[in-house]
Amino acid sequence: MFIKKYRKARDKNTSILVVGLDSDPEKIKGFKSVMEFNEHIVKETADLVCGYKINIAFYEKSGWRGYKALEETIELIKNETDLPIILDAKRGDIGNTARAYAKAYFDKLGVDSVTVNPYMGRDAIIPFLEKGHAFVLLLTSNESIGDVELHVYHKVLELAKELEKSYPERIGIVVGATRKEYIGKISNASGGLSWLIPGIGAQGGNPEVLRELKGKDIVVNVSRAIIFAENVRKKAEEFRELLARQYFD
Structure with a gap:
């Protein structure tokens, strides 16, 4: 189960850092394949992260070569570590289609959590909760949140809290670190929901927002700033310490 694996890794590694394997083949240099690149990243960071x-x-x-690399990367992480895997897919569709996605990701790929777009309501979310853990998009770090998210995020939060009653420790929310002015309010209203926080690193989010989330189950994703760094391990260590000072101290 995602939460149990996350808490174990968090406590063992004193880390709330999740490394994002946004392994764009066009940006990888010095490696023969995406899989070789990912293997390097995992080897350098496994004892510094919580997933x-x-x-x-x-x-x-x-295409199929990329999906093969995805499958191989997941198998690598599962075989070499005890760390949870979040698949950032942002799926959101009607019930039967959502069930097909959930089966593909949890049963076939074997991931621990999936990001889900809640725009179509509970029908798009429940199939994922029946099989594992899901992070629903609440208030993300992109610039155009004013188009839709900003007007409905409070409704999504209430829905997530309602679903959490039936699926305890299986649902979380995605809130960008760049949304500092909203994080305190959301934190106070979020109850026991887990948090996935993007936006620290290349997107410039302030890690001080984590002080308002002490005691909650949170994972902070950093992708490009770590995986494309000249010294991957050193950069991961820097982010782990930066986040730990805000959350654990």
Whole structure:
């Protein structure tokens, strides 16, 4: 179960850092394949993180070869570590289609959590909760949240809390670190929901927002700033310490 694996890794590694394997083949240099690159990242960071987040888009764009690299990367993490895997797929569709996605990701790929778009309501979320853990998009770190998210995020939060009663420790929310002015309010209203926080690193989010989330189950994703760094391990150590000072101290 995602939460149990996360808590074990968090406490063992004193880390709330999740490394995002946004392994864009066009940006990888010095490695023969995406799989070789990912193997290097995992080897350098496994004792510094509480999990990995894999953005499916960077694998799907390469067709079957990319999907093969995705499968191999997941197997690598499962075989070499006890760390949870979040698949960043942002799926959101009607019930029967959502069930097909959930079966593909949890039963076939064997990931621990999936990001889900809640726009279509509970029908798009429950199939994932029946098989594992899901992070629903609440208030993300992109610039255009004012188009839709900003107007409905409070409704999504209430829905997530309602679903958490039936699926305890199986649902969380995605809130960007760049949304500092909303984090305190959301934190106070979020109850026992887990949090996935992107936006620290390349997107410039302030890690001080984590002080308002002490005691909650949170994972902070950093992708490009670590995996494309000249010294991957050193950069991961820096982010782990930076986040730990805000959350654990």
